[in-house]
Amino acid sequence: MTETPQTPSNGSTTKDSLPLFGRANKDAELSSTGQIQSSDTADSNHPKKPNRPEKTKRRIWKVLFWLSFASSFIMIPVAAILFYFLTIYPTLPDPKELKEVTYQVPLKIVTQDNKLITEIGTKRRIPLEYPEIPERMTQAIISAEDENFFAHSGVDYKGLARAVYQLVTTGEKKSGGSTITMQVARNFFLTREKSYLRKLNEIILAYKIENELSKEEILALYLNKIFLGYRSYGVAAAANTYYGRPIRELSLDEYAMIAGLPKAPSAYNPIINPERAKLRRDYVLRRMHELNYINDEELAQALAVEVHAEKHGPIIEVEADYIAEMARSFALENFGEEALQNGLTIVTTLQSDLQQQANQALRHGLQEYERRHGYRGPIQTLDADQLNDQETLLKTLKSIRNFGDLKVAVVTGFEKNQTIVFSQEGETQRLDFKTMEWAAPYISVNRKGKSPKTPQDVLKIGDVIYIQMLNNQWQLAQDPKTESALVSLNSANGQIQALVGGFDYFRSKFNRAIQGKRQVGSNIKPFLYSAALENGMTAATTVNDAPVTFYDRNLEEHWRPENYSGKFYGPTRLRKALALSRNLVSIRLLQQLGVQTGIDYFQRFGFPTEELNRSKNLSLSLGSVQFSPLEVARAYAAFSNGGHLIDPYFIEEVRDFEGTTIYRSEPRTVCQTGYCPENDPQYAPRIIEARNAYIMKSIMKDVVTYGSGRKARALKREDIAGKTGTTNDQKDAWFSGFNPYITTTVWVGFDEPSTLGRYEVGGRAALPIWMEYMELALQAYPNEEPSMPEGIVTVPVNKETGQAVSADSADALYEIFREENAPEVPKISQQQLETIVEDLFD
Structure with a gap:
């Protein structure tokens, strides 16, 4: 008989009928017999029990999931690190390169005696070695930027963690986590892109840098590289920019001010934002005090100083902006764009004292012109x-x-x-x-x-x-309306010792000394007279100073030139005609020689052929050609140096950042020995005979003694000679003069050709500038006449006719001749001889 299961009196159930009580998510439940209970026999009011294989499978998957997740958490960073070190790390720069770092340093232009003319470049930098950096500067920077610099190995983890925490908790970057070493890594090797990869590269490079360089080397790199406002890079440049002094001369408050700039050069700029800059400076001072770099008294004194920074440019010692622009063009042409950032030094040929004197003389001369013409x-x-x-x-x-x-x-x-x-x-x-x-x-x-x-x-x-x-x-x-230019050359080698291209470069950058082509007027005459000597004439040759009329086909009218005085003087010796600048004598002289002969001869002195051919008529004798002051000075130097054509130059040498000479001028010089091989490239070529140059020099001395340049007698020199020059309607005024060592040309006029005024001739407008400059320039040379070359003889001539006369003639004066051109002195008659003897014993 089958027994019906009984329900216990306490209301409990048998094991087979127990509910799952919240275990519905379990895989299965075993029956009392150890077998899996079928879902058909389960109580329809309770969840079905899952079978055991499903439960085991789920556990396995769960374990696999967590293992996979854990391995991924470990492997992905490992893989990323492996990827970084296999692909990115090998591409990072080698910190050893920092040992041979090249800074972007501006082009420096100096005089021959090493006075600064200017610095040219987009970045101002004065690199210093670590021992050259004042200790107060390093203390201030460390206090402001990285107090643990000498303790950490490139990365300050506490500072980095603090910066990360602030960023996470506030969403703002309140303090930097970069050490000085990390900043060096960024400044020299990395971009300023804000990314985690760049930060990682920065950290890795910082470690590498610390392993390669000493702390002192790293700090020096940082202090020479950082940007501190106004194109200033490095603390030395900033000292000049903000305080106009070398860094070693700064005070404590000034060091602190500069140390506060790297954080934000614009925000803490002491010129633009003095109040905010003071807050930053005072913070740096307090940090220095906390780190025991300064004591209580030093802190108090520095905090009490008001902000006094002012913008300063480079400490210019000589004003020579026209030559500076010439030097800049030379640098770009010969060394490319990098010339402006590779720290080159161009040593010019200028002598600082002469350049300053030239500036002053030119400005005084133009002001004197202004005073003559009213307010x-x-x-x-x-x-x-x-x-x-x-x-x-x-x-x-x-x-x-x-x-x-x-x-x-x-x-x-x-x-x-x-x-x-x-x-x-x-x-x-x-x-x-x-x-x-x-x-x-x-x-x-x-x-x-x-x-x-x-x-x-x-x-x-x-x-x-x-x-x-x-x-x-x-x-x-008053600001002058006129302009002027001055060029001064060493006559023996062409070295430009002073050059001024105008009243002020920043008023007009047009360089009249080399770019201004103006009619030279009577400044051309000495070359014409030299041609006459070359063609057999002498200083005693007479030419008729009389009216002359020419028909000008170009103008379709007659040309009636006249002297400045409007008078005519008849037959005149060439010496006197040049000294007094007689126009009609010059015209007739060129007419006798021939225009083409004159042009060919002028070319010897370096005058451009193209310009000479534009004035291929008799007006050439009066200086209708247009030349620059430099071209005129070069030509006059041939009379000064005895007949040689020199090549003007203004660059003495170029030195690289290390001070090594990478370019040196090799000018052709006048041979000073008795024997000079012809066509030797080291010597300036001879263009006229030494005797020709000597006679011309003698004639131009008379220009100073009693002629159109007689004001120059005030210099009380026995060795100077020169020639005035004035063009039609006094549009251009010139004076070119020299002694045996130095040649100087001065031009005065309006940029747009216009009359300077009725009496503004070369001897009035240009000569005073020449005199003021040469008063100093001549001090370096002996005040003595040049020696006479061989083959020169002295003969008495009649001062009116130029004919040789006896020495006792009342109208006699002595003239010098080339030996082969000298006239014979008339023999003295017996009666004249007896008279002379009687006079001697009277």
Whole structure:
């Protein structure tokens, strides 16, 4: 009989009927007999029991999943690291390269005596070796940027972790995690792209750098590389930019100011943002104090200093901007664009004292021209409100550009015969009326108004004017409308010792010394007279100074040249005709020689053939050709050096960043020995005979002694000679002169050819500039006449006819001749001889 299962009295069920009680997710449940209970026999009110194989399979998959996840968590970073070190790491730069690093250093241009003319380049940098960097500078930088620099091995993990934590918790980068070594890695090898890969590269490179370089080498690299504003790279450049002094001369507060700049050169710029810059500076000072680099007293003193940075350019020692531009062009042509960043030094041929004297002489000469022609009035006039606000007044005055040695000032009052002015430097000056008596109103180049009697006749309160320091006192001046150029050469080798291309390079960059082609006027005459000597004439040869008329086919009219005086003087010896610059003698002289003969001869002196051929007529004798002052000076040097053609040059040598000479000029020089091989490339070629040069030099000495250049007698030199030059309507004024060692040419005129004024000839407009410059330039040379070459003889001639006469003739003077061209001296008669003897014993 089959028994019906009984339900216990306590309401419990048998094992077979137990519910799963929350184990529905289990695989299966065993029956009392050990067999899997069929789902058909399970209670329909409870979940079905899964079978055992399904439960085991699920467990296996679960284990596999977690194993896979764990392995992925480990393997992916391992794989990434392997990938990095197999692919990216080998491409990282070798820190050994830092031992031979080349900085982008600007091109430096200096004089022959090593005075700075300028620096040219996009980045200003003055690289220093570690021992050259002041300790206070390194302490300030370490305090501001990386206090554990000398302790860590390239990476400061605490600082890096702090930066990461701040970034995660605040979403902002509040402090940097980069060490100085990491910044060196970034600055020299990496881009500034913000990515995790770049940061990783930075860290790896930092370790490599620490293994290759000492801490001192790393710090020096950093301090020479960092950008500190205003194109300044490195702390030495920043010292010059912000304080105008070498870094070793800075004070504690200034070191701290520079040390605060790397974080944000614009935000903490002490010139643009002085208040914010002071906060950063003071932070650096406090950090230095916390790190025991400075004591309490030093901290207090430095914190009390107000921000006083000002923008400074390179410390220019010599103003020579026209030659600087010539040097820059030379560098680009010979060394390419990299010349402006490879730290080259170009040593020019300029002598600093002569260059400064040339600048001064030219500016004084142009101001004297201005004074001769009257005052054109103030720059502008300010009202009372503008005068009363001193801060605004200073800004107004500083906004007005000043050129050369001129300063801007405003008239603020009068006191007796003095004018009180306030300058753009914030200083009060007084101008004596005696220094402005010249300031009659300008009407035209040939007319002035009524001469002033009091300062108020010239100026009124509120007038903004130019002033200039002359003779140790401030004087009224004005920005000249005229321009000028000066070139001075070493006659023996062509070395340019001074060159000025205009009143101020920053007013006009046009270099009139080499680019300005102007009619030379009578400056051409010595070459014509030299041609006459070459063709058998002598200094005593006479040519008729008489009216002459020519028909000009180009102008379809008759040309009637005349002398500057408008007079005619009849037969005139060549010596006298050149000394007094007689135009008609020059015309007839070229007519006798032939125009083509003249052109061929002028070419010997280096004058361009193309320009000579443009003036292929008798006007060539009066200087209708156009040459630059440099071309004229080169030609005159042949008379100075005894007949040789030199090649002007302005680059002495070029040195690389290490100071090694990579270029040196090898000029052709005048042979000074008794024997000089012909066509030897080291010697300047001879273009005229030494005796020809000597006679021409003698004639041009008379230009200074009694001719058109006689003002130069004030120099009290026995060895100088030269020639004035003036063109039609006084549009160009020249003076070219020399002694046996140095040749200088000066030109004066308007850029747009226009008359300088009725009396503005070469001896008035150009000669004073030449004299002021040469007064200094000649001091280096003995004041003695050059020696006479062999083959020169002295013969007495009649001063009117040029014919040889006896020595006792009342009208006799001595003339020099080439031996073969010398006239015979008339024999003395017996009666003349007896008379001479009687006179001797009388």
